[in-house]
Amino acid sequence: MTDASLQTAAKxxxxxxxxxxxxxxxxxxVMSLVVFTALVGLLVAPVSVHPFIGFCAILFIAIGAGxxxxxxxxxxxxxxSVMKRTARRPIPAGKVTPGEALAVGLALSGFSVVLLxxxxxxxxxxxxxxxxxxxxxIYSMWLKRATPQNIxxxxxxxxxxxxxxxxVATGSVSLExxxxxxxxxxxxxxxxxxxxxxxxxxxxxxxxPMLTVTHGRKSTRIHVLFxxxxxxxxxxxxxxxxxxxxxxxxxxxxxNIWFLKGAYDIWRRDEAQAxxxxxxxxxxxxxxxxxxxxxxxxxxxxEVMLAPYGLGGW
Amino acid sequence: xxxxxxxxxxxxxxxxxxGAVALVLVGLIAIVFGLTYVKITGGSSLEGFxxxxxxSVTTEGDAK
Numbered sequence: 001m002t003d004a005s006l007q008t009a010a011k012x013x014x015x016x017x018x019x020x021x022x023x024x025x026x027x028x029x030v031m032s033l034v035v036f037t038a039l040v041g042l043l044v045a046p047v048s049v050h051p052f053i054g055f056c057a058i059l060f061i062a063i064g065a066g067x068x069x070x071x072x073x074x075x076x077x078x079x080x081s082v083m084k085r086t087a088r089r090p091i092p093a094g095k096v097t098p099g100e101a102l103a104v105g106l107a108l109s110g111f112s113v114v115l116l117x118x119x120x121x122x123x124x125x126x127x128x129x130x131x132x133x134x135x136x137x138i139y140s141m142w143l144k145r146a147t148p149q150n151i152x153x154x155x156x157x158x159x160x161x162x163x164x165x166x167x168v169a170t171g172s173v174s175l176e177x178x179x180x181x182x183x184x185x186x187x188x189x190x191x192x193x194x195x196x197x198x199x200x201x202x203x204x205x206x207x208x209p210m211l212t213v214t215h216g217r218k219s220t221r222i223h224v225l226f227x228x229x230x231x232x233x234x235x236x237x238x239x240x241x242x243x244x245x246x247x248x249x250x251x252x253x254x255x256n257i258w259f260l261k262g263a264y265d266i267w268r269r270d271e272a273q274a275x276x277x278x279x280x281x282x283x284x285x286x287x288x289x290x291x292x293x294x295x296x297x298x299x300x301x302x303e304v305m306l307a308p309y310g311l312g313g314w
Numbered sequence: 315x316x317x318x319x320x321x322x323x324x325x326x327x328x329x330x331x332x333g334a335v336a337l338v339l340v341g342l343i344a345i346v347f348g349l350t351y352v353k354i355t356g357g358s359s360l361e362g363f364x365x366x367x368x369x370s371v372t373t374e375g376d377a378k
Contacts (some may be wrong), residue, residue: 018330019330050352054346056345
């Protein structure tokens, strides 16, 4: 190995990363959730959209989400390199330079917002721009390192996509759009705090003020139960709006009782019990929380798909 | 001569990236074209104007 190759391995060379490294900056797994929830928001809206415009709108919303992911990776490169979960991201892995991530993030932000505006309407584009700003500036730059409530307020960024999908179709925000937003918003804290409970060393090492670090594990367990209780009426109540129906109600009741039971089990345990079974309950609740969100939005989608057969809705 | 024929890893990487960027650009052209078409036609078929007045291209035609 030469000195030159050693240097290359230590410091990334601008413009020499592979395409997939730039793509990884956009957090593809988060994008898949954004695509799914935005698509549901678009399809459950009472106004139909031309399929091609609908496809483009979802694509631009996904690119906007990817842009905010790239800006987040640029800003958080220092803590990403400390945490085990994020150490293999393109910047800490030395594949992409921070400047490139910033350029990708800014370029795709402008691209996605302008094209969403041209393809649909100004309200949807404005909401997408606000979502990118909220995630990159309010969450990543400000709240994440400033308050243990970072997850609660930052979760709003992930909650906007179904609302944007709805606005793409209708041109305005309504109760149903707010409820879809509220489901993801209220779901985010218990989902992430369950993760923080069993990934404890990561957030401690990165000195991110997670609730587990600042207020202790007992307090985090109480918070998980508290937010899951708040989530229950929001998620079940959505069943009685124009986008709900019996299928959604059954799914919401089943998953909210399951999630609440998990949160209750988390609250009842102490650290000694959790360490004894290697955080089995916390890991299982985290897994349930993933099914929870897909089940709720999947049920909303099912209600719309059943409507032509006279089965969807009330 | 054999040395020059051998492809360096750097060139493979760059050609892969260039190919992907080309695909993205072609996709963007297709999207802008498709959006323009859908926006202009509004879902109905496109009718060209050939300097002859026809009922379907007049406001009276719209009323019917």
